[in-house]
Each structure stands twice: as C-alpha cells, then as structure tokens.
Amino acid sequence: MHSDRTPIALKIAAFAGLAFLHLPLLLIFVYAFTTEDRSYQWPPPGLTLKWFAVTWNRPDVWAALRLSLKVAAISTLVAMILGTLCAAAVSRAKFFGREAVSLLVILPIALPGIITGISLRSAFSLGEIPFSTLTIVLGHATFCIVVVYNNAVARFRRLSGSLIEASADLGANGFQTFRHVILPNISTALLAGGMLAFALSFDEVIVTTFTAGQQQTLPIWMLEELVRPRQRPVTNVVAMIVVLVTFLPILGAYYLTRGGTDTAGGGK
Amino acid sequence: MAAARPGIAQGLSDLFWRRPKVLLAVLLIPPLLWLGVIYIGSLAALLVQSFFSIDEFSGLINYEFTLKTYAELLRPANFDIILRTTLMAAAVTVAAAIIAFPIAYYAARFAKGHMKALFYLGVMLPLWSSYLVKVYAWKLILAKEGILTWAVDGVGASAALNAILALPVIGGGSLSVSYIGTFLVFLYVWLPFMILPVQAALERVPANLLEASNDLGARPGQTLRHVILPLAMPGIIAGSIFTFSLTLGDYIIPQIVGSSRLFIGQAVYAHQGTAGNIPLAAAFAVVPIVIMGLYLWMAKRQGAFDAL
Numbered sequence: 001m002h003s004d005r006t007p008i009a010l011k012i013a014a015f016a017g018l019a020f021l022h023l024p025l026l027l028i029f030v031y032a033f034t035t036e037d038r039s040y041q042w043p044p045p046g047l048t049l050k051w052f053a054v055t056w057n058r059p060d061v062w063a064a065l066r067l068s069l070k071v072a073a074i075s076t077l078v079a080m081i082l083g084t085l086c087a088a089a090v091s092r093a094k095f096f097g098r099e100a101v102s103l104l105v106i107l108p109i110a111l112p113g114i115i116t117g118i119s120l121r122s123a124f125s126l127g128e129i130p131f132s133t134l135t136i137v138l139g140h141a142t143f144c145i146v147v148v149y150n151n152a153v154a155r156f157r158r159l160s161g162s163l164i165e166a167s168a169d170l171g172a173n174g175f176q177t178f179r180h181v182i183l184p185n186i187s188t189a190l191l192a193g194g195m196l197a198f199a200l201s202f203d204e205v206i207v208t209t210f211t212a213g214q215q216q217t218l219p220i221w222m223l224e225e226l227v228r229p230r231q232r233p234v235t236n237v238v239a240m241i242v243v244l245v246t247f248l249p250i251l252g253a254y255y256l257t258r259g260g261t262d263t264a265g266g267g268k
Numbered sequence: 269m270a271a272a273r274p275g276i277a278q279g280l281s282d283l284f285w286r287r288p289k290v291l292l293a294v295l296l297i298p299p300l301l302w303l304g305v306i307y308i309g310s311l312a313a314l315l316v317q318s319f320f321s322i323d324e325f326s327g328l329i330n331y332e333f334t335l336k337t338y339a340e341l342l343r344p345a346n347f348d349i350i351l352r353t354t355l356m357a358a359a360v361t362v363a364a365a366i367i368a369f370p371i372a373y374y375a376a377r378f379a380k381g382h383m384k385a386l387f388y389l390g391v392m393l394p395l396w397s398s399y400l401v402k403v404y405a406w407k408l409i410l411a412k413e414g415i416l417t418w419a420v421d422g423v424g425a426s427a428a429l430n431a432i433l434a435l436p437v438i439g440g441g442s443l444s445v446s447y448i449g450t451f452l453v454f455l456y457v458w459l460p461f462m463i464l465p466v467q468a469a470l471e472r473v474p475a476n477l478l479e480a481s482n483d484l485g486a487r488p489g490q491t492l493r494h495v496i497l498p499l500a501m502p503g504i505i506a507g508s509i510f511t512f513s514l515t516l517g518d519y520i521i522p523q524i525v526g527s528s529r530l531f532i533g534q535a536v537y538a539h540q541g542t543a544g545n546i547p548l549a550a551a552f553a554v555v556p557i558v559i560m561g562l563y564l565w566m567a568k569r570q571g572a573f574d575a576l
Binding site: 028083110119222 | 304309392
C-alpha cells in the first residue's frame with residue numbers, strides 16, 4: 001500500500017522552511033537600494049543607486065576588505081596543507097588515537113567560537129604576544145582545518161587502494177604516485193574544501209574580535225556598524241556585496257564535489 | 269627499474285613502504301603540532317587563567333591558584349546568566365529540530381533530481397552566507413518600523429503582536445529588544461546546522477524498512493513514530509550539538525537583538541575587555557566547555573558522530 005506520493009502537509013512545511021531560510025537574505029538586496037538613510041523603514045520610500053558610489057569611495061571599507069582577503073588567503077593555505085595531511089593519515093590507516101585525532105580536528109568548531117577566541121586571547125596575554133595579522137591567522141587557520149579535512153577524508157575514502165598499488169607496481173615511487181595518481185583524484189575535493197575555508201575565514205567575527213586588537217576586518221567593520229549604526233546605507237550595500245561574494249565559493253564548491261561517482265575507482 | 273634510480277625520493281618512498289608508521293608520523297605531526305600547540309595550548313592557558321583571581325583593590329591579576337573565581341560564578345547575578353543561556357540554547361535546539369525535520373525528510377525521501385539539488389543548495393547557501401549579514405537582516409526585519417510590523421499591520425493582527433509583547437519575561441518594547449527576537453535570530457542562524465545531519469541520517473533509512481512497517485499494518489503516523497524517528501535520532505543529536513553549542517557561545521546576537529540582560533558569551537567578552545578581569549572571563553568560558561563535554565559524551569553513546 002506504500003506509495004511515493006508526497007504528503008501535502010510535509011511539502012508545505014518543507015517549502016515554508018526553505019522560504020524562512022531565504023526571505024531574510026532577499027530583504028538585504030532591497031535595502032541596498034533604499035533612499036531612506038535614517039531608519040529601517042519598510043516599504044522603502046524610494047529606490048536609488050547612490051549608495052553604491054558612496055561605498056566605492058570609502059577607504060575604510062577598502063582597507064577592511066583588503067585585510068579580510070589577506071587573512072582568508074593565508075588561513076586557507078595553512079588549513080589546506082594541514083587538513084590534507086591529517087585526512088591522509090586518518091583515512092589510510094587504523095592507528096591508536098585515530099578517534100582522538102578526528103575529535104581534535106572537529107573540536108575548534110564543535111566548541112563555541114568564543115572559547116577559541118578567549119583561549120587565544122589569554123594565551124597571547126600570558127605569552128605577551130602583540131596583536132597582528134598573524135594572530136588573526138592563527139585563530140582562523142585552526143578552525144578552517146576541519147572543512148578541508150572533512151572534504152578530503154570523504155574523497156580519500158572513495159579513492160581505491162588498488163590504484164595506489166598499481167602505481168607502485170608500475171615502478172612509481174611514493175612522490176610520483178602522489179603527484180600523478182593521488183593529487184589528480186583529490187584535487188577537486190581540496191579545491192572545494194579550500195573555497196569553504198576561505199568563505200569561513202572571510203566571514204568570521206567571533207574569534208576575530210579576540211585576536212585582532214585594533215585591526216578591522218570586514219566583519220569587524222560590519223559589527224561596529226551593527227552595534228552603533230552610523231552609516232546605514234553603506235552598511236546595506238556592504239551586506240549585499242558580502243552575500244554575493246560568499247555565494248560564489250559555495251556554488252563553486254558544490255559543483256566541484258557534486259555527483260561523487262566521478263572519482264576513479266569509486267564505483268566499487 | 270626502480271632500483272636503477274636511487275635518490276632521496278626513492279629512498280624515502282622505500283622507507284615509507286617498509287615502515288608505514290614513519291609515513292603516518294610524517295603526515296600527522298604537522299597538523300597535530302599546530303592543533304596541539306595553538307589550540308590545546310590556548311585552551312590550557314584559558315584553564316590556567318580561570319584558577320587565578322583578580323585583586324579587588326588594585327585590579328591586577330593575582331597569579332596564585334585559587335577557586336575563588338569559580339565561586340564568583342555561583343553568585344546570583346552570574347548564575348542567572350548561565351541559566352538564561354542554557355535555557356535559550358535548549359529552546360533553540362528543540363525549535364530547530366521541529367522545523368528542520370520536515371525539510372530534511374522531504375529532501376531525503378521525496379526530492380529527486382533538480383529538486384534535490386535545489387534543497388541542498390537551499391540549505392547550504394544560508395548556512396555559509398555571512399553570519400553578520402544574517403543577523404543584520406533580522407535587525408531590519410524586527411525593527412519597529414520594519415517589515416514584520418508592516419506585515420502584521422497589513423493582516424490586521426497588531427493586537428495579537430502587542431499582546432505577545434506584553435507577556436512578562438519574553439516580551440518587551442518591540443521584538444528587536446525582546447527574548448522572542450533573540451530566539452528567532454538564533455533559530456534562523458543555526459537552523460541549517462540541524463537540517464544537514466538530520467537529512468544525512470534520513471538518507472540512510474532503507475526504503476524497505478518503511479515498506480515492511482507498512483506491510484505489517486502500521487499507519488503512516490506509527491511508522492514515523494516507531495521507525496523513522498528512532499533512526500533519525502542520531503542525526504537530530506548531531507545537529508543539536510551544533511545548535512546547542514553555537515547558542516551557548518554566541519555573544520553577538522544577544523548584543524544586537526535582545527534585551528540588555530547578558531548571556532554567557534557577553535559576560536566573557538565584557539570581563540576580558542574593559543573590565544580586564546580575564547580570570548572571571550576564563551571561568552565563564554569553562555562553563556560551556558563543561559556543558560558541551562557532558563553533551564558530547566552523551567551524544568557519543570547514542571552514536572551521533574556517525575551522522576556528522
């Protein structure tokens with residue numbers, strides 16, 4: 001008697017849930033064009049493109065954007081190296097403490113960000129380390145490792161061991177096997193993990209407030225505007241741009257890891 | 269042929285082949301060193317700080333082992349903060365599970381092809397889009413002159429909204445300065461973290477189990493209650509780890525949308541900042557660690573980590 005007909009109530013609940021997730025983001029786009037600059041009045045009294053030009057000419061926004069991009073780039077690089085190494089170790093062998101290693105990698109995002117933040121802050125204070133771009137990167141790379149790791153582990157698991165054995169049988173040494181067999185097979189997963197790590201770092205604010213000192217990343221700039229609104233129209237425009245900028249790596253990561261049967265040796 | 273080309277690369281490959289443990293160590297040492305020194309090292313620093321205290325007269329940190337700072341946490345004002353945050357985290361988690369389940373269930377069992385991709389991206393995009401922008405969007409929505417008030421007026425339900433705002437404790441001057449507002453923003457921001465693991469758990473429920481349940485005469489409601497829900501439970505618990513932990517540690521949402529009463533994260537931030545009382549901030553930060561430690565331990569016993 002079982003049928004695949006979708007219960008109508010379920011369908012409504014599911015789509016209402018999706019709408020709940022997306023309508024607030026769409027609202028941001030409308031507010032970027034509003035002529036109102038004193039309050040959050042709805043509906044907007046008029047529409048204008050003026051605020052885009054105003055935002056373009058703001059040096060503080062550019063400086064914050066530059067710092068954010070720099071931090072995200074370095075953190076992503078560190079996270080990609082460390083996350084891949086860790087994933088390779090965990091997926092290729094069963095060893096004592098393997099569970100502990102995967103827990104250690106997950107911990108920085110499983111525990112609230114404020115704990116990572118205050119921990120680093122108190123470590124810097126005990127070690128008398130001054131705030132710098134490096135202190136921001138230290139925090140960001142730590143919680144970015146896990147996204148690279150998750151993507152890489154999933155791909156390593158699908159990578160057939162017989163491919164590596166075949167490569168060795170054909171006379172390749174370990175480095176040649178890595179370069180010509182393993183790397184091509186895991187590259188899209190790494191790229192996807194890297195993109196997500198970049199998006200995560202670009203957007204991070206909680207840990208950053210503890211490790212940045214007086215420096216302003218773009219999220220910190222936004223946070224100050226949220227706490228003490230001074231430039232509402234500029235904030236609206238920045239918010240819209242941030243949404244657009246973070247959507248690109250996410251869509252990219254999705255298309256790179258889609259399917260899942262395209263990995264050689266994966267169809268066993 | 270391999271023996272004909274000796275060299276460092278070949279020598280290392282041979283070593284790794286003969287002694288896999290050496291390769292394992294080479295792979296593991298850099299990430300473990302990073303996480304061990306920077307992350308675990310910092311957590312240790314935090315823990316150490318929480319056992320120091322602050323001198324009430326000079327305001328300087330007294331580097332002697334004491335439990336005085338933890339005793340401070342039990343003062344009514346501080347204990348209220350812990351209680352308030354834990355209750356909020358629990359409420360957000362329950363609500364997120366209720367809203368997430370139909371989305372996850374539909375996406376896992378009924379969505380096919382393009383619809384499946386739509387649901388996947390439909391959850392991933394809000395999950396990954398900027399946290400601050402999401403909070404900002406809710407500030408726009410909940411503002412007194414904002415879209416929610418406008419919509420409520422439009423359907424003529426202002427009286428109902430005012431009645432809700434007049435409720436003690438959870439009400440307030442407007443939604444953006446009430447606990448209801450804080451709750452809504454928390455729910456919105458963490459909801460995707462609940463949907464994904466629940467969906468992963470539901471994808472693994474074999475269709476023939478549901479058919480068997482049906483053949484044995486169970487009504488759809490009974491199948492849901494006795495077959496699907498128990499199998500989805502590890503996913504729900506995995507999701508609740510995120511929603512619970514993220515709510516416990518957040519200090520930005522209650523600062524921007526909500527009443528002026530503090531949450532744990534705000535207390536940590538305030539004490540480490542202008543007050544300069546890092547020991548008390550550290551002790552406050554240990555509270556979510558302990559709560560999450562207990563929570564993770566219970567979740568592990570339920571097998572929730574397989575659904576992450």
